[in-house]
Amino acid sequence: MKLLKVDTVNEARSRLMECCGLMMPQTEMRGLLDAAGCILAEDIYSKENIPPYRRSIMDGYAVRSKDLGAAGDMIPTMLKVTGEVLLGTDSSGLKVEPGCCIYVPTGGYVPDGADSVVMVEYCEPFVSGMLAVSKSVSPGENVVQAGEDITEGGILLCKGRKLRPQDIGVLAATGITEIPVFVPWKVTVISTGDELVSPDQTPGRGQIRDINTYTIAARSMAEGFKLIRTIAVRDDREALKEALETAKSDSDLVVISGGSSQGKKDMTAELIDEAADHGVLTHGIAAKPGKPTITGFDEKSRTLLIGLPGHPAAALMVYEQILISLWRSITCCEKERTVRVIIDANVPSAPGRMTFQLVKLSGGDKPEAYPVFARSGMISPVSEADGYFIMTENQEGIRAGDMVDVHLWK
């Protein structure tokens, strides 16, 4: 096993990113509603103009604007009603001749000859088939031009877009019902530690319930990953090795979550080194909290192998900053939006290390936040916090009143 120095967070990311060139996520075609929330795997162009023909945005009469001249309340203009557009039927044979008009409902086809629509509220029909119009219109008024919403050949959505409801709407509008999306990572979470018991058990003296398996599994699911399984194993080399082999067979990402004591982490590092044909890539990152992080890559099975720190806050922040950030990079997905707030207390950084600081947003009107401190192993401050901000390796802490960019928890 190579001995590696502690990496910065960016170095750890880069080492994984290089390997990920070898494991680009697969893509698949999904139907409209199945694609919602997935990440688009290709740029999508429209093959059509939307609307395909000129549409009225009002219930009204299609007219030639110059026929109305200076029509107004006092001097209405009389037009002859020569037809009616019915929604859902082909009205392309209709034409508005000079001095005439045709009724058009909202969303209806605007017949040839007309250049605008006058709202029904300004129109008074007479039995004779004539219409008194008491308002003039500009050319194009109340009409959406063909292709004004979406132009044929134009780009609809870019690769990497996490598909929101209205994006699904745009795809529906243009008749694109099979959508290429990235297949979400399949994830196995292995927890290890003789002191760990499952949450439904009462821990004996010296024991503690497993937390990280559940936070990491839930965080994975929130990102859209598919949780294949969780496995709990004792601190037993053979059992852990077997669990790793099982996980490698069907997962893209194997997360090993365990205690954080030195002896244990050595075993995780050794096992990852054995299981990964590229070996351990990073053994320890310059992060606070989060140092005991191990990464590896197995090219044969195309699996990322990650040992997370035991501290629940660290495990979650490292998982986001290293793994979820990697997933978003390789899928070209937009980064999660951060929220800029004023921090209301001095916060020290850890020199030479990237510092993740939990914060809670203040309830008030102003964008303010205060730091939440989690001692090692604590979970309740992580739940109390709304998110965290990052101080870089060279940053000498934050002063009360400074602005920080908060990564909000999912």
Added chain:
Amino acid sequence: MKLLKVDTVNEARSRLMECCGLMMPQTEMRGLLDAAGCILAEDIYSKENIPPYRRSIMDGYAVRSKDLGAAGDMIPTMLKVTGEVLLGTDSSGLKVEPGCCIYVPTGGYVPDGADSVVMVEYCEPFVSGMLAVSKSVSPGENVVQAGEDITEGGILLCKGRKLRPQDIGVLAATGITEIPVFVPWKVTVISTGDELVSPDQTPGRGQIRDINTYTIAARSMAEGFKLIRTIAVRDDREALKEALETAKSDSDLVVISGGSSQGKKDMTAELIDEAADHGVLTHGIAAKPGKPTITGFDEKSRTLLIGLPGHPAAALMVYEQILISLWRSITCCEKERTVRVIIDANVPSAPGRMTFQLVKLSGGDKPEAYPVFARSGMISPVSEADGYFIMTENQEGIRAGDMVDVHLWK
């Protein structure tokens, strides 16, 4: 059918809210990972102290701090090593006597007698079983006290919390594995309109593909609702009536999405009035866009019946502001966080109406946004936008440079 005046958005919300007293969502117990993303239906208290015993946050030696006095590099203090705490085993029989110390790994039980832990880095073991300690410690140093993370009887999570990964972690830590959550609404989306064809069809002249069914269904799913079905019906009274009856039999919420022309909306209103034993509650809201919104409530089947405007932007914003806002109110769920930004252009409001204005956030470092204008029926501006802000009924528009609170799209 009663004739109702146009309601403000708040009036429409209140009328629905009153009825919802009669249809509080049901609750159910879910396992830890199945509860992730759901809304907690009760306050949850801890039945235990976490940690249940004093734990070390370091690999080190449990000591009596006064034994170390002014121990330092130059003059180490010698202590006798009398034992070792093993993770996962009962170490409660161990005790640190004066002049002695016991090895404790990270997360391990801190034995009686000791009041602190000195990091292993400051300790030099001798073959004689003695330990040279080159640093003094304060009482409590490197020790998490019993109950310091979570106190027995203390509140863990409040009703209405949308359970995030770390909340699942807090529940796991305290052994709460069956969690009471609100059963998400079951939703049927009915689209109606002779001009509508399904997205996989090529619309003929006068036809258009159905958009709103897909945006509303996807938005419902993003909120955690269960989509029971989508039904497409022609503008046929009997067919629509039958679809409504089917939907009422198994859905909490029935959304009718269709064209927005006056004639059609009248049919929707009449049918909702017939199908709902409380009748139509709101027929038209003072919103721009979004006026042709209809709400009703059927007490017998405990179903909300909603007719949404046809304009895709309006349908989505009204659905969020009326229905999803209602769901969050009755489940005590926190409102979606808004983002405060500077708007870079003047935006007019519609006097007397609540105005929903689409915006796109600027890419830059500053929290800025610009308005996106969607003409009636357009979908691409809705997809281009990152969200929208609201101008109230009495607000006279926004000036460039004003701050607005943006509701970000899901």
